[in-house]
Amino acid sequence: DIVMTQSPDSLAVSLGERATINCKSSQSVLYSSNNKNYLAWYQQKPGQPPKLFIYWASTRESGVPDRFSGSGSGTDFTLTISSLQAEDVAVYYCQQYYNTPVTFGPGTKVDIK
Amino acid sequence: QVQLQESGPGLVKPSETLSLTCTVSGGSISTYYWSWIRQPPGKGLEWIGYMYYSGSTNYNPSLKSRVTISEDTSKNQFSLRLSSVTAADTAVYYCARGGITKFAVWGKGTTVTVSS
Numbered sequence: 001d002i003v004m005t006q007s008p009d010s011l012a013v014s015l016g017e018r019a020t021i022n023c024k025s026s027q028s029v030l031y032s033s034n035n036k037n038y039l040a041w042y043q044q045k046p047g048q049p050p051k052l053f054i055y056w057a058s059t060r061e062s063g064v065p066d067r068f069s070g071s072g073s074g075t076d077f078t079l080t081i082s083s084l085q086a087e088d089v090a091v092y093y094c095q096q097y098y099n100t101p102v103t104f105g106p107g108t109k110v111d112i113k
Numbered sequence: 114q115v116q117l118q119e120s121g122p123g124l125v126k127p128s129e130t131l132s133l134t135c136t137v138s139g140g141s142i143s144t145y146y147w148s149w150i151r152q153p154p155g156k157g158l159e160w161i162g163y164m165y166y167s168g169s170t171n172y173n174p175s176l177k178s179r180v181t182i183s184e185d186t187s188k189n190q191f192s193l194r195l196s197s198v199t200a201a202d203t204a205v206y207y208c209a210r211g212g213i214t215k216f217a218v219w220g221k222g223t224t225v226t227v228s229s
Contacts, residue, residue: 001174040215040216042216049207049209049220049221049222050158050207050216050219051219052215052216052217055217061217093157093158095158095215095216097215099213100171100173100213101173101174102148102160102213103160104157104158104159104160105157106157
């Protein structure tokens with residue numbers, strides 16, 4: 001299985017400031033034949049299912065604000081919220097879909113400082 | 114727009130079989146892969162497995178010996194059966210569209226508690 005780790009476990013950021021979440025996979029999720037990273041990011045708020053925010057490591061899902069961006073390749077990835085808003089308080093998960101079983105990171109909780 | 118809705122008992126006794134159904138509306142079950150994913154209280158997400166309408170399935174090895182995912186195309190539904198449950202199987206169970214992929218469409222989830 002590909003093991004996904006995230007750091008930090010939680011972070012508190014002031015409104016309008018940048019929030020950065022890191023995700024690392026135990027093996028590369030870059031598929032060389034198409035140069036795509038099989039890595040997604042989700043936002044989950046209490047009592048709700050996860051919501052897809054980013055896929056192919058850096059492609060925003062339709063409707064996701066452009067203050068959210070994904071970057072990285074191979075085994076190291078980052079989700080950045082450029083200017084934190086109150087509605088961004090949530091837990092964020094990374095997920096690899098490079099191979100089976102699909103696996104998720106443990107999550108990073110983002111709060112307002 | 115495709116919508117998913119999980120249904121089934123909220124309480125299951127230890128050693129019994131958990132059975133859930135996901136009803137797909139706004140689209141055909143015969144078009145995509147469909148997965149079950151669970152989330153224990155206060156914890157992260159675990160992919161259980163997927164099915165394709167042709168009968169193809171793929172299960173998480175950690176659960177493979179206890180899991181069956183099947184479809185009922187006449188009702189546009191797919192189902193999860195998890196046998197020999199323990200307290201560790203207590204979780205919110207989600208159905209989602211997709212197999213080995215990103216999951217863009219999720220049900221709202223249903224809570225299953227394993228307790229006598």
